[in-house]
Amino acid sequence: MPPRYYTVTWDQLHRDSKALAWRLSETAPAGGWLGIVAITRGGLIPAGIIARELDCRVVETVSVITYDEEKRGEPRIAKSPVAAGDGAGWLLLDDLVDTGTTARLVRGLLPHAHFATIYAKPAGRPVVDEFVTEVSQDTWILFPWDTEPQFIAPIARSAPVK
Ligand SMILES: O=P(O)(O)OC[C@H]1O[C@H](OP(=O)(O)OP(=O)(O)O)[C@H](O)[C@@H]1O
Numbered sequence: 001m002p003p004r005y006y007t008v009t010w011d012q013l014h015r016d017s018k019a020l021a022w023r024l025s026e027t028a029p030a031g032g033w034l035g036i037v038a039i040t041r042g043g044l045i046p047a048g049i050i051a052r053e054l055d056c057r058v059v060e061t062v063s064v065i066t067y068d069e070e071k072r073g074e075p076r077i078a079k080s081p082v083a084a085g086d087g088a089g090w091l092l093l094d095d096l097v098d099t100g101t102t103a104r105l106v107r108g109l110l111p112h113a114h115f116a117t118i119y120a121k122p123a124g125r126p127v128v129d130e131f132v133t134e135v136s137q138d139t140w141i142l143f144p145w146d147t148e149p150q151f152i153a154p155i156a157r158s159a160p161v162k
Pocket residue numbers: 039040041042043064065066067068094095096097098099100101102103124
C-alpha cells in the first residue's frame with residue numbers, strides 16, 4: 001500500500017504553530033519559559049514562530065538523526081543541548097511525533113522539559129505533553145519544505161473514469 005499523505009502548507013503550519021503558541025502562553029510557568037529547545041531540523045521553523053509569539057529570545061537546539069527520507073534508522077544524537085539543564089522551565093519543540101523514537105531519546109536528555117509538537121501520530125502521542133493535530137499512523141506528513149508546486153494535467157486529459 002502506498003502511504004497516505006497529509007500535505008501541510010506554509011500557511012497551515014503558521015496557523016497551527018500559532019494555535020500551539022496560544023496554548024503554551026496559558027501553560028507557561030510564572031515569569032514565562034526560560035527558553036525553547038528546538039529539535040532540529042523539523043522543530044526549527046515551529047520554534048521560530050512560537051519564540052516570536054511568546055517573546056522568547058533564548059532558543060537552543062538538540063540534533064537527532066532518525067530518518068533518511070521516509071526510512072527509519074537507529075537514532076543518534078548529533079548535538080546535545082548546552083544551556084537547558086534537565087529541561088525544567090524549558091519548552092521542547094518538534095514538528096511532529098511519529099513512533100516516539102526521537103521524542104523518547106530527547107526526553108532522556110531533558111526529562112523535565114515541557115514537550116510540545118504541532119502534529120502527532122497515535123504511537124508517539126503518549127510521549128509528548130501537548131500537540132495540535134493528530135493524524136493516523138499510516139499517514140506521512142509532507143511539510144512545505146518537503147514539497148514544491150508542480151504542473152498537474154487537467155482532468156479532461158487524464159485517463160477516463162470507468
Ligand atoms: O517519532 P519519530 O518516529 O522519531 O519521528 C519524528 C521525527 O522524525 C522527523 O525528524 P527526522 O528524523 O526526519 O529529521 P529532521 O527533523 O532533521 O528532518 C520529525 O521532525 C521528528 O523529529
